[in-house]
Amino acid sequence: MVVKKTKNRGREVNRTELAEINGVSLPTVESWVRRGCPVVQRGGRGRAWQFNTAEVRNWREDDIRAEASNATHANKDELLLRKLRAETEQVELDLAKAREQVVPVDQFERAMTKAFGEVRAGLRNALPGRVARRLLGESDETKMKEVMLDEVDQILLVLSDSDLIHECDLEIEDDEEGDDEGADGE
Template sequence: MTQLAEMIGKDRGTLSEWVNKGCPVVKQGSTGARTLFDPRDVFAWREQFARSDEARKFARRAEEAGENPMTVAELNKLEDIKLKRQKLAMTAKILIHRDPLGMAIRQANGLGRQTIMSIPEELVRKVGGAVSREKALEIKDVAWDLCAAGLESWATEVNEAMRIAVERLISFDDVRRE
């Protein structure tokens, strides 16, 4: 908890409040034991929490809204508030800007994972009647294990590369401040 608090510039009390409000934890620690967090899950939860809080604050009561949509001035005010929140969140390092390239990479990774994990089923279809049903299922299980191991290895490499990239980014921020 202490490491995450330092990373995002919040105190442990704030993190405890977040956990009480539903912030995801990898492992809940008891008194004196460490609580483990996945920062990506925490950032995603904070973004969702901010969105729902914003929606709650700007929700109109049915009798107020009637059939009228928000006016242009109201929409502009809402966008200004969103931008101010994003700037504040980025300054406090609780929101990470997602550029289009990063989002494209995330989508491509997801599609690649789906393609790789469809290989065992495709393999069973290809061998069809050439082998017995039991042998086809055995081949599928082996292929599944190989695909899963390959994806796990790939994920480890990507995580390490991202860790290094974040360290370099933090170092670059330190240099820019000097």
């Protein structure tokens, strides 16, 4: 590795070395060059690419700042598109709610907790007794594993046939509209 010292700090390196120093891939370095990364010498026909590490570091800092400021200073058209996109997403979410295709996350989490509790209870309640009977007097480890896996599969099959999550677990709670109109005798 030939390293040349330059006047403005840093050192001259080739593309591979620049990629290694910055922890990026060669295509990333090529992308940087297309976006204006400073080059000491362009490569080609037996000449290696040369970059000054200090100049590249300064350019990267400026490039990162520019990207960050572009993200925060969107123009009017970009803001209108973002607003339109957000409004569209809200309408689609409202439609999915109206079609009862979504439920609030907390209700889904409660239903899943209940379902996993039933799976756990099914395994803990049925497995030990069933396995103990089948393994009584067994000493072959392979046979023991087969029996336990068979029993787990049977219990999971029974659980898969049962409704672990009921519709009532996922009913959308509608606080805004009074669904209890019939309770007043109307």
